[in-house]
Structures are given as C-alpha cells and as structure tokens.
Amino acid sequence: MVLGSYAMQRGWSPSQLTDWFHRAFVDGYDWVMVPNVVGMSQHADGGEMATKPYTSGGAYLSKMTDHCGSCRFDPSVRVGEDACPFTAGYWWFLDRHRERLGRNHRMARAVSGLDRLSDLSDLVAQEEGRGNRAP
Numbered sequence: 001m002v003l004g005s006y007a008m009q010r011g012w013s014p015s016q017l018t019d020w021f022h023r024a025f026v027d028g029y030d031w032v033m034v035p036n037v038v039g040m041s042q043h044a045d046g047g048e049m050a051t052k053p054y055t056s057g058g059a060y061l062s063k064m065t066d067h068c069g070s071c072r073f074d075p076s077v078r079v080g081e082d083a084c085p086f087t088a089g090y091w092w093f094l095d096r097h098r099e100r101l102g103r104n105h106r107m108a109r110a111v112s113g114l115d116r117l118s119d120l121s122d123l124v125a126q127e128e129g130r131g132n133r134a135p
C-alpha cells in the first residue's frame with residue numbers, strides 16, 4: 001500500500017510500476033501483481049476493483065505504523081523542510097485530479113478539503129520541485 005500510494009501520488013506509470021513489482025518481489029506473479037498493482041494500488045482500471053483510490057497522507061501512516069517517530073519528516077506538516085512526502089503528495093494528487101475525484105462520492109469530501117488549504121500553491125510548487133514525478 002505504501003509503495004503504491006507513493007507512486008500513485010506522483011503519477012508514476014502503472015505499467016512500469018507493475019513491471020518493477022514483478023521483478024522486485026519473489027511472489028510477483030501476474031495473477032498477484034496485475035490486479036493488486038494496476039487495480040487496487042494504482043486505481044488504473046477505471047475503478048473496476050476499488051471505488052476510490054487507495055492512498056493517504058502521513059497522518060494515517062503515522063496511526064497505522066511506528067515509522068514516523070524516528071523520521072526526519074513530520075506527518076502533520078505539508079509544506080516546508082519538515083513536510084511529509086505522503087501528506088504533501090496526498091494533497092498534490094487530489095489537486096491534480098480534482099475534477100474527476102470530485103465526482104466520486106467517496107472522494108468528494110476529501111477533494112473539497114483542498115479549498116481550505118491556504119498554502120496549496122506552495123505545496124504544488126514544492127512537490128513539483130521534488131523532481132520524482134513521472135513525465
């Protein structure tokens with residue numbers, strides 16, 4: 001979920017990501033990777049398997065894991081030196097797909113949250129500047 005979420009937030013190619021999972025994991029069989037990566041993790045099947053993209057900001061990862069305590073980033077920060085890439089990436093992803101996701105009843109509330117972010121333009125510039133978005 002974490003690797004897929006990061007890739008989707010940054011617009012990486014679902015087919016290239018699937019290929020990477022195939023090669024990087026010993027259990028990377030077609031019947032596992034295609035539905036799990038293309039469908040579930042990248043939402044690249046047009047929503048056939050999942051009714052919403054499976055991604056989150058750092059707050060959820062902080063709640064579900066014990067990794068954030070020792071991380072140099074802060075899951076509650078979205079802009080600046082301490083900005084968590086997952087928190088910022090989550091909002092960046094929503095902003096890039098605002099129109100489409102706004103029509104999804106399971107995502108509409110999250111998308112409307114974009115309007116409350118006074119630092120959205122700074123966040124977008126920051127994430128574009130990270131330089132790890134697929135062309």
Ligand code: SF4
Nearest residue numbers: 058061068071075084
């Ligand atoms: S604060 Fe660090 S460990 Fe926690 S979600 Fe962000 S990048 Fe991951």
